[in-house]
Amino acid sequence: MTHTLSLAGRAVAEYVWQPSLPAAVSPRPFLHPVRTLSGTEVTELMPADHLHHLGVSVAVADVGGANFWGGRTFVPGRGPVHLPNHGIQRHHEWTTRTATNVRHELRWIGPAGTELLRERRRIAALPLRAGVWALDFGFELTNVTGGPLTFASPATNGRPGAGYGGFFWRARRGDRRVHVLGPDRTGERRLHGQRTAWLALTGVNTDPWTLVFVRGDRAPDADPWFVRSRDYAGVGASLAWAKPYIVAPGSRVRRRIITAVADGRLRSGEVAEIADAVAAV
Structure with a gap:
């Protein structure tokens, strides 16, 4: 089941809140397609290289041993292996559902059927300026187990550089070259693992696009x-x-990422201006 987010009568994103997916991809709600205001798609769903990449979603490789990322699990001494440890994120209840704003509660269920986390999620489509809009994505996770709950990643389990887990956006690449920009540096190697205030991807060639990710x-x-x-x-x-992120019983994890979605390949100065505007939202 899906819900359409729209701005000025234009559909900018489809939120698939109740998907039908195989267990091995760790089923969860996701946004796809997400589009620029001119209609260019800027997300990918279940690409051949990573079937468990689902547009825009919240995905964590290891929550108390449960895989909420999808695909293989990194095991020290063995590497990535297929395990029957996939969790699922289930929609529980809507609290808001409009053309520009959705809020709902979810349950994160482990492979044994045990509820590990309760989530409150908010997603909003915001107008910014001509040719640019923003996807405001916030979530709050509460540990509902009786003990500490550990969030881990392949990196914390022994695979250097693979510290993924949390908000994740799989961008549509196609035949494009994709460039990475930051406030004071450029390139994947120089920005991977950094804590810059914002980060941007630009896709060139035909129907170019720019995504500017800004921390809330x-x-x-x-x-x-x-x-x-x-x-x-x-x-x-x-x-x-x-290092693992440990959440005490009843404690919460709150995160917010605002992503500007723009038509065209924007230069560093334009990206910085948009990042400043988004940070003020």
């Missing part, structure tokens, strides 16, 4: 960026980059 909280200890632009295009904000 500019704290210096914010989650590092996970970014890919060569083998595929994707950006995430990592909850467990270098």
